[in-house]
Amino acid sequence: xxxxxxxxxxxxxxxxxxxxxxxxxxxxxxxxxxxxxxxxxxxxxxxxxxxxxxxxxxxxxxxxxxxxxxxxxxxxxxxxxxxxxxxxxxxxxxxxxxxxxxxxxxxxxxxxxxxxxxxxxxxxxxxxxxxxxxxxxx
Numbered sequence: 001x002x003x004x005x006x007x008x009x010x011x012x013x014x015x016x017x018x019x020x021x022x023x024x025x026x027x028x029x030x031x032x033x034x035x036x037x038x039x040x041x042x043x044x045x046x047x048x049x050x051x052x053x054x055x056x057x058x059x060x061x062x063x064x065x066x067x068x069x070x071x072x073x074x075x076x077x078x079x080x081x082x083x084x085x086x087x088x089x090x091x092x093x094x095x096x097x098x099x100x101x102x103x104x105x106x107x108x109x110x111x112x113x114x115x116x117x118x119x120x121x122x123x124x125x126x127x128x129x130x131x132x133x134x135x136x137x138x
Contacts, residue, residue: 003058014044014052024058026065034064037075040082063087 003023005015021028035041041060044052053061060082067078067087081087 003062012055014054015058017043017051017053020053020058020061024061024065026061031061034061038064038079038082 003020005019005023007019009015015023017028017031020026021031035043038060041057041064043057044054046052063082064078067073067081068075073081
């Protein structure tokens with residue numbers, strides 16, 4: 001996964017939070033939150049607090065997104081993986097997990113590869129989703 005910027009700027013150019021948000025399909029409030037949770041994510045800030053992401057910041061955001069949103073890591077697990085240097089230039093999904101890498105959150109402690117979720121848990125989750133959707137419409 002690599003950010004696709006179609007703004008005509010050079011690959012090494014600074015990007016605003018809006019440009020990064022659009023290219024990676026991550027909401028700006030999530031990027032700001034990740035800045036608080038990941039101390040190594042520090043875009044440049046100009047007068048008025050306007051953020052400018054360097055290419056290395058964009059790569060870090062891509063790694064965080066991969067760990068959290070595609071592999072199911074908690075923020076704490078993703079922080080640990082990045083701090084321990086377990087994330088490198090290779091795409092995260094292409095690497096084999098090792099025993100020292102924090103594991104993604106799972107819904108079951110089943111020993112098989114496929115996690116088994118009881119029907120009552122699924123029903124509860126569907127009910128929660130319906131209540132959340134109704135609350136958003138109100």
